[in-house]
Amino acid sequence: MIYRERVSPSIWVYIFGAAIIPAVFVVFMPINILVGIILGVALYAGYVIALYSGSPVIEVGSSTLRVGSAEVPLQYLGDGYAHDTTEKAREQAGPNLDARAWTCLRGWVNTSARIEIVDENDPIPYWLFSTRHPDEAIAAIAEAKSRLPDSP
Template sequence: MTSYRERLSPPLQVFVALLLVVPASVLVFLPINVPVGWGVGIALFVGFGLALWFGSPVLTVAEEGFRAGRAILYPGEIGAAAAFSGEEATAERGVRLDARAWTLFRGWVKPVIKIGLTDPNDPAPYWLVSTRHPERLSLAIDAIRPRTPGR
């Protein structure tokens, strides 16, 4: 059972800007064949749009662990999770970022979640992942962490 799922897809503005490939294709094919230009432009728009949508990583939290794209953290490897937004998120992605950290950023998603790791053999000290709902994701991750005495 999945307790959290989020696709880090681009915002509508990116797809609106992508529409510019249609008139650009028409202009390129203008001396050759205008209908072909329209067809190529529409095909490029649909193709790039689908690539952007399906190429966007998905974040999921389930009993098996936390998935960020193709990477997975199993419950026993998950430490404390902290949510950041605004200037704090910018600092976490910038001046406070440890070069050894595992990251999954998307420029159009500003908030981040920082997940500590409990595996002493892991070279990454933590994961830093973009998310639109850092508080909800943090709660979902905390719910699958193994309970230790005193928690």
């Protein structure tokens, strides 16, 4: 593995989500305080598990790029571009987005990376995905591609 990143929410998403506990407690307080506490904690635990397990993982291996559940062989990757500011990332995910592009974007990450797809049989022109470290992800892809046997 050359590069690995889990694109999970920041700690603030988890902290603000903790508001579930008192909200459920208030609703169930007239009925049963203990049930309110147990349900509030259980719902918050489910919230945390859902957020963490639903966070995509970016992996650059010796022969493939994997983002979430999607995978592409490195030989079909072209140029990569790091969008290391919020403005660049928003522009790529908004007005400049090609509707045919494959995307894996998360609202809690303000930066992204774009990698061109050079397979003539693939209708997808590029992948656009959220990453907290776009420069490192693009550098890792370039490094992995340089190690391929067919690379100059």
